[in-house]
Amino acid sequence: MAGRAAGPDLSGPVLAASGLFLAGLVCLPIGWLVAYAFSDRAGDPTLSNFVALIDDPTLFEPLVTTFGISICVAVAAALAAAPLAWIVARTDMPGRRIVRMLMTASFVTPPFLGAIAWEILAAPNSGILNKVWRDVTGAEDALFDVYSFAGLVFVISCYTAPYVFVVLSNALDRIPADLEDAAGILGAGRWKVVIGVTLPLALPALLAGTLVAFLQAMTLFGSPAILAIPAGFHTVTTKIYSLFQFPPRPQVASAAAIPLLAVTITLLWLQAKVLGRRGYAVVGGKNGEPRLVALGAWRWPVLALTLATLSLPLFLPYAALLKAAVSRVPSGPFDLANLTSENFTFVFFEFSQTRLAFSNTFVLAIATATGGTVLALLVASLAARRGGFYGRVLEFLATAPIAIPGIVLGVGLFLAYTRGPVVLYGTLWILLLAFLTIEMPAAFQQMRAAFRGLHPELEEASRILGADRLVTLRRITAPLLKSGVIAGWCLIFIGVVRELSAAVMLSSSATKVLSVVIFDLNESGNLGAIAVIGVAMLIVTFAVVGIANLLSGAGAGTRLRSG
Amino acid sequence: MKGRAIATLAAGVFYAGAALAQSPVYSITPELEAAAKKEGNVVYYTSIDVKVAEDLAKAFEKRYPGIKVHVERNGAERQFSKIGQEYSSKIYNVDTVNSSDASHFIYWKREGWLAAALPEEVMKLYPKGSYDPQGFYAPMRASLSVIAYNTKLVSAADAPKSFKDLLDPKWKGKLVKAHPGYSGTILTATFQTSRDLGWAFFEKLAGQQVMQVQSSTEPPRKVVAGERAVMVDGNEYNVFLEKQKGAPIEVVYATEGSPLVVGPSGVMKFAKNPNAARLFHAWTFSLEAQQIAVDDGGLRSFHPGVKEPAGRKPLKDIKLMKEDPISVDKQVEELKSRYLRYFKT
Numbered sequence: 042m043a044g045r046a047a048g049p050d051l052s053g054p055v056l057a058a059s060g061l062f063l064a065g066l067v068c069l070p071i072g073w074l075v076a077y078a079f080s081d082r083a084g085d086p087t088l089s090n091f092v093a094l095i096d097d098p099t100l101f102e103p104l105v106t107t108f109g110i111s112i113c114v115a116v117a118a119a120l121a122a123a124p125l126a127w128i129v130a131r132t133d134m135p136g137r138r139i140v141r142m143l144m145t146a147s148f149v150t151p152p153f154l155g156a157i158a159w160e161i162l163a164a165p166n167s168g169i170l171n172k173v174w175r176d177v178t179g180a181e182d183a184l185f186d187v188y189s190f191a192g193l194v195f196v197i198s199c200y201t202a203p204y205v206f207v208v209l210s211n212a213l214d215r216i217p218a219d220l221e222d223a224a225g226i227l228g229a230g231r232w233k234v235v236i237g238v239t240l241p242l243a244l245p246a247l248l249a250g251t252l253v254a255f256l257q258a259m260t261l262f263g264s265p266a267i268l269a270i271p272a273g274f275h276t277v278t279t280k281i282y283s284l285f286q287f288p289p290r291p292q293v294a295s296a297a298a299i300p301l302l303a304v305t306i307t308l309l310w311l312q313a314k315v316l317g318r319r320g321y322a323v324v325g326g327k328n329g330e331p332r333l334v335a336l337g338a339w340r341w342p343v344l345a346l347t348l349a350t351l352s353l354p355l356f357l358p359y360a361a362l363l364k365a366a367v368s369r370v371p372s373g374p375f376d377l378a379n380l381t382s383e384n385f386t387f388v389f390f391e392f393s394q395t396r397l398a399f400s401n402t403f404v405l406a407i408a409t410a411t412g413g414t415v416l417a418l419l420v421a422s423l424a425a426r427r428g429g430f431y432g433r434v435l436e437f438l439a440t441a442p443i444a445i446p447g448i449v450l451g452v453g454l455f456l457a458y459t460r461g462p463v464v465l466y467g468t469l470w471i472l473l474l475a476f477l478t479i480e481m482p483a484a485f486q487q488m489r490a491a492f493r494g495l496h497p498e499l500e501e502a503s504r505i506l507g508a509d510r511l512v513t514l515r516r517i518t519a520p521l522l523k524s525g526v527i528a529g530w531c532l533i534f535i536g537v538v539r540e541l542s543a544a545v546m547l548s549s550s551a552t553k554v555l556s557v558v559i560f561d562l563n564e565s566g567n568l569g570a571i572a573v574i575g576v577a578m579l580i581v582t583f584a585v586v587g588i589a590n591l592l593s594g595a596g597a598g599t600r601l602r603s604g
Numbered sequence: 605m606k607g608r609a610i611a612t613l614a615a616g617v618f619y620a621g622a623a624l625a626q627s628p629v630y631s632i633t634p635e636l637e638a639a640a641k642k643e644g645n646v647v648y649y650t651s652i653d654v655k656v657a658e659d660l661a662k663a664f665e666k667r668y669p670g671i672k673v674h675v676e677r678n679g680a681e682r683q684f685s686k687i688g689q690e691y692s693s694k695i696y697n698v699d700t701v702n703s704s705d706a707s708h709f710i711y712w713k714r715e716g717w718l719a720a721a722l723p724e725e726v727m728k729l730y731p732k733g734s735y736d737p738q739g740f741y742a743p744m745r746a747s748l749s750v751i752a753y754n755t756k757l758v759s760a761a762d763a764p765k766s767f768k769d770l771l772d773p774k775w776k777g778k779l780v781k782a783h784p785g786y787s788g789t790i791l792t793a794t795f796q797t798s799r800d801l802g803w804a805f806f807e808k809l810a811g812q813q814v815m816q817v818q819s820s821t822e823p824p825r826k827v828v829a830g831e832r833a834v835m836v837d838g839n840e841y842n843v844f845l846e847k848q849k850g851a852p853i854e855v856v857y858a859t860e861g862s863p864l865v866v867g868p869s870g871v872m873k874f875a876k877n878p879n880a881a882r883l884f885h886a887w888t889f890s891l892e893a894q895q896i897a898v899d900d901g902g903l904r905s906f907h908p909g910v911k912e913p914a915g916r917k918p919l920k921d922i923k924l925m926k927e928d929p930i931s932v933d934k935q936v937e938e939l940k941s942r943y944l945r946y947f948k949t
Contacts, residue, residue: 099944099945099948164829164831165831166830166831166832167826167829167830167831168831188815269949270783270816270817270818270949271815271816271817273816273947273948273949274948274949275948275949279949283785283949285685286681286682286685286785286786286940287681287684287685287688287936288936288937289685289688289689369849369851370828370829370851371829372829372830372831373829387655387658391655391658391659391662392654392658393658393661393672393673393674393675394675455689455693464695466690466693466695467695467697549690549695549697550647550649550674550676550697550698551674551697561654561677561678562654564678564679564682564786564818564819564822565653565654565677565679565818565819565821565822566817566819566821566822566825566826567654567655568825
């Protein structure tokens, strides 16, 4: 049968093992979560936590607020990201490559750092933009108050829109021109092709991205902790966090997380229902190159609009951070009296946590990204190609953690690994497990979307020629998915650097990561030091992501074409 | 629950026995120094401003080369949750601790989590009654929670003189305060203010659209930035530090009295670096460290040898609210839930 000496097919055991590992990874914290939600303080079973959730307005209001925020963010992120992704992937706008890079840059920006930058920009009185606004117009009121519901939605959207953008632009890259050409030949106009052909083909990716944006907004902790508390309201995550203040109420906190879990499961189920399983496979063995829409005279206005959009998550906040890094008073006047190097001195020579936090963060990010990519790839291939009950269970397991707020996951892991036989608290391992669990879904969504768009004919050819499933995965599927795989790796890497909510529960003084250091510094208002650390952290992150993107740019396209 | 009570009781008996057998008083000896150097590290959990904490750590490292101080700075209430989580899970990360919420030490002492370690200097020089006679904790620092205003936005004549003045409608939307759920200073201050002025004060204050921040170190920064004109509460020492840098901020000692917040330190029972912990602990009470805390940190000290910098009003001339950590320890849940009811976060 096989033309070469084939070893035993290891795909069964490997897949089973990864399935088991994933099950452990996910079931453990969810198990703790559910167990706690249904027990009282003495550990006896009860429903009282859920009664409190509805009865106690201090618990119920955050729930309503959170869903309001998530819906607004999902809509805003999709509306902002979809045109941008299309412009970048499918038109001849000048500077597309740079725009794509910049969008990745805004994706790299941790939301909590963006929130802090927007405090400097748009705090109602001291915010730079509001000061300028008052000076220019003579108005009494602020232009924009970042400490408000709208402010929070805006800031979260700035840093969740890139999720939609990345998933969607990658999908648009993969949609070949054949179908669009066919529509064109049959007489459809340019915009009719976009709306009638391109958009429906990109719909699964758009929905997947929007769904991720919604769930991110729902489980986000950093931005609400920074903006909502001064604004005088709670979201579910900040409420959960406050429930761990002494005396801790982990039972009520767990119950408060259950609605998030329920909503997520429902949405994922709906997504599967609506999109079906294999309806959109478009990348086969023989495709034409994607064709670009010529914008003509519209090129420059479109570019201007794109750059204006990018200034919100990127140019303005970064300018604010750079200014804060060299200022005594972050939002103070831009003059010599306010200029200082004390923030740099403090961060690099006085603050004892700087070096440790940097090395911890990047060691964890690389380890998690590599482990997570392998796992996501295995699970996605199994789920996409084998299907069946087992496939669906795996798919669920890989997506479910997105519903567990990091903070609750942190507590679950804390409870699990601070008592024997394996004590992991105080080591980097517990953070690795937490990050792997949290970042898995985004990478998995990415891989799955990639698999969905990949017709199995090439893999089938490989199998027919005698390669087993793992060999096929390594030699055929993975190279075809290379850009997806690298995007997945980057997603996890960036996700780990951005992660705050589980880290805040799980890091100790010896295992501090940068996000927690920044959060601690923000608690006491050291914005200058935050700016220095934040900018340094972004430079390192950009470097890593840049290298990964170079790798991806070289490979994927050529391979697809030669296929 | 019952098992834990017995364990606590047993621990108590054990301590009583140990205390009789061995005095908690110690001083910095060459033996202690050598043993501390062998350990080489000390993990210091503190709620003091991070810059001040690092200054102290650097001074200590200079004085005792070879011993690295790992500063872990958190708001006192977060630190309290963290230590609670860690010690209940038998994780003994922290060697020595300082908190701006004195009631924490009452709790930790009751749980048997503190070691009896009373530096000789404290026993000899610090006021009787300021430290625990059994040696479980002693007052490393004190500060006040004060009102302060931005001198560019508010003239001295217009500035509030009392807590009651803050309820004037003209301050609506112009106030900032820190949060008792995060800050030990503010929890202590909230207790004292609500005791002396009644909860009605906070109920009315909540109607003033107060900006809410977390740590008591932050309101002075918000006032300096001009984000809000007046702070309702926050650290006196951060106001001093900002003033030293030339920032436009001025302190107000309320006519009703200013909450006094003592920040004790203690050595943890299961410290991994017990000798380095004791050395660091003793050193923080020395004249050298206390003078740094006062000069560079803007703090108040109980060490009689410390010289107050010019321009700061001496503690004895300020009307103070009375400290009462035992009541804070008993009422902490009630305090937080009432606060939540008025301020929504």
